[in-house]
Amino acid sequence: MNLRRSSDEIKLVPEMTSGRVPYTPRNHRRILCIFPRYSRSFGTFHHAYPLMGTVRAFMPPQGILLVAAYLPESWEVRLIDENVRPATDADYAWADIVITSGMHIQRPQILEINEIAHRHGKLTALGGPSVSSCPEYYPDVDILHLGELGDATDKMIAYFDEYGSQRPPQQLIFATTARLPLSEFPVPAYQHVRMENYFLGSIQFSSGCPFRCEFCDIPELYGRNPRLKTPQQILKELDTMLASGNPGAVYFVDDNFIGNRRAVMELLPHLIDWQKANGYPLQFACEATLNIAQSPKLLEMMREAYFCTIFCGIETPEPEALHAIHKDQNLSMPILQAVQTLNSYGMEVVSGIIIGFDTDTPQTGDRILEFIRASHIPTLTINLLHALPRTPLWRRLEAEGRLNHDENRESNVEFLMPYEEVVEMWRRTITTAYEPEFLYQRFAYQMEHTYPNRIAVPNSPARLSRENILRGLRIMKNLLWHVGLWGSYRKTFWKLAWPALKKGQIEQVIHVGVVGHHLINFAQECARGDEAASFYAQRLRPKNTTPSSPKPAIKLPVKLR
Numbered sequence: 001m002n003l004r005r006s007s008d009e010i011k012l013v014p015e016m017t018s019g020r021v022p023y024t025p026r027n028h029r030r031i032l033c034i035f036p037r038y039s040r041s042f043g044t045f046h047h048a049y050p051l052m053g054t055v056r057a058f059m060p061p062q063g064i065l066l067v068a069a070y071l072p073e074s075w076e077v078r079l080i081d082e083n084v085r086p087a088t089d090a091d092y093a094w095a096d097i098v099i100t101s102g103m104h105i106q107r108p109q110i111l112e113i114n115e116i117a118h119r120h121g122k123l124t125a126l127g128g129p130s131v132s133s134c135p136e137y138y139p140d141v142d143i144l145h146l147g148e149l150g151d152a153t154d155k156m157i158a159y160f161d162e163y164g165s166q167r168p169p170q171q172l173i174f175a176t177t178a179r180l181p182l183s184e185f186p187v188p189a190y191q192h193v194r195m196e197n198y199f200l201g202s203i204q205f206s207s208g209c210p211f212r213c214e215f216c217d218i219p220e221l222y223g224r225n226p227r228l229k230t231p232q233q234i235l236k237e238l239d240t241m242l243a244s245g246n247p248g249a250v251y252f253v254d255d256n257f258i259g260n261r262r263a264v265m266e267l268l269p270h271l272i273d274w275q276k277a278n279g280y281p282l283q284f285a286c287e288a289t290l291n292i293a294q295s296p297k298l299l300e301m302m303r304e305a306y307f308c309t310i311f312c313g314i315e316t317p318e319p320e321a322l323h324a325i326h327k328d329q330n331l332s333m334p335i336l337q338a339v340q341t342l343n344s345y346g347m348e349v350v351s352g353i354i355i356g357f358d359t360d361t362p363q364t365g366d367r368i369l370e371f372i373r374a375s376h377i378p379t380l381t382i383n384l385l386h387a388l389p390r391t392p393l394w395r396r397l398e399a400e401g402r403l404n405h406d407e408n409r410e411s412n413v414e415f416l417m418p419y420e421e422v423v424e425m426w427r428r429t430i431t432t433a434y435e436p437e438f439l440y441q442r443f444a445y446q447m448e449h450t451y452p453n454r455i456a457v458p459n460s461p462a463r464l465s466r467e468n469i470l471r472g473l474r475i476m477k478n479l480l481w482h483v484g485l486w487g488s489y490r491k492t493f494w495k496l497a498w499p500a501l502k503k504g505q506i507e508q509v510i511h512v513g514v515v516g517h518h519l520i521n522f523a524q525e526c527a528r529g530d531e532a533a534s535f536y537a538q539r540l541r542p543k544n545t546t547p548s549s550p551k552p553a554i555k556l557p558v559k560l561r
């Protein structure tokens with residue numbers, strides 16, 4: 001079949017006309033949807049889980065939850081997130097068909113799921129961003145679903161109905177030629193997960209990003225003109241999610257929350273009204289470009305909706321580097337001023353930082369650390385540059401002969417600086433950034449200058465529920481035991497925690513303690529060489545994988561739409 005992809009990029013396809021008629025199957029099928037585990041990384045926050053009781057993974061897998069909801073209602077569906085618990089032989093034996101989905105970083109686990117399913121004689125199907133970008137990665141999967149949710153999904157479902165677990169003589173490819181409009185997406189099947197198992201909840205409002213950063217594959221996978229759900233869909237999803245449990249915070253996994261500012265301005269009043277009507281049960285977080293700081297009206301509405309965290313891909317404080325990677329949107333105002341603006345609306349900034357650009361010098365690490373000190377940003381994903389397939393970066397490096405596929409390396413990029421020097425600069429930067437005293441200084445700044453700028457939310461039944469109170473007590477007990485009593489940096493912890501606790505700032509101490517515990521421990525593992533420098537590298541480090549406790553990831557959830 002036609003993959004609808006040229007030699008250098010994926011061709012976007014149009015949307016379906018509205019009014020899709022759901023497929024009515026003739027046969028009964030059992031579908032096992034498996035979301036692969038992630039190998040541990042910076043953004044999995046796995047060191048925080050022992051402090052949080054029931055938490056086993058970072059965020060629910062939006063993509064596979066959507067697929068589960070899209071399947072015929074009469075079919076039996078079993079969904080397993082292997083970041084929470086592994087699929088068992090009994091799960092595979094139960095199923096007719098095994099569906100999985102994932103990103104490039106999950107490729108080894110996807111192949112493992114496919115192999116196990118085949119040992120059980122099951123038909124396998126794979127969708128999501130990795131296979132849509134690189135179908136050649138998965139030659140042994142029975143059915144490849146390329147592209148987003150749409151006509152290919154309907155054809156795949158019809159195939160399941162007709163053939164059940166019968167495997168085809170050769171691989172079949174279903175490629176989307178018409179995408180389902182986001183406004184017709186079903187509510188993700190939250191009934192298949194327990195929200196108490198997740199660090200954060202997740203929700204999606206839009207798809208796509210108007211910018212063309214050199215290292216990013218989002219525009220080519222999902223387009224530059226953001227597609228949208230309706231505000232009513234978002235409210236229904238929030239209600240459905242809360243029916244499965246309250247995670248306390250929900251992350252908008254949009255590629256760029258302000259990709260369409262007018263649409264966000266239309267959504268926010270609905271979120272504000274929903275929060276007021278429900279007693280502000282959730283904090284919101286999102287990912288957006290840094291130029292959001294130039295929209296004061298939008299920021300005021302986000303503050304009123306109780307957005308407390310915003311991830312910004314700052315990447316580097318060096319203007320020449322931002323220009324070289326086509327991220328000029330970060331140069332529309334001084335970066336430090338933009339961060340301070342977001343702080344003034346009560347939003348703690350989380351930043352993406354990348355080391356290994358062509359413009360880097362031996363002084364780049366020191367400049368990043370100085371930026372961290374000046375910006376007071378506590379959490380930064382300090383990451384070694386890795387070229388993703390089908391990105392402008394990949395194509396440029398491929399043309400220059402600078403892609404290195406040796407899996408023993410920390411990155412697939414041949415840097416202009418000596419490789420070992422770049423890796424050592426990354427290691428020194430991340431370990432210094434998360435030295436306990438330095439990290440807690442930045443958190444102390446946030447407690448004094450950012451958190452007080454948030455709205456005062458009511459002590460509503462939704463916030464003071466028995467479940468929430470018990471969860472808070474459990475986390476506080478674990479925090480005091482593991483960090484306050486036995487932690488290697490306990491003196492630093494108490495220097496911040498004791499004055500805050502006396503002021504009744506319990507939620508803030510929990511936030512700082514839980515997040516800081518992961519950051520400090522992860523950095524210590526980096527110093528020992530136990531963690532990868534590129535958080536998008538495909539190789540798996542078996543010594544860092546605990547089968548009984550699968551690890552999730554910070555990066556946005558899989559998007560098979």
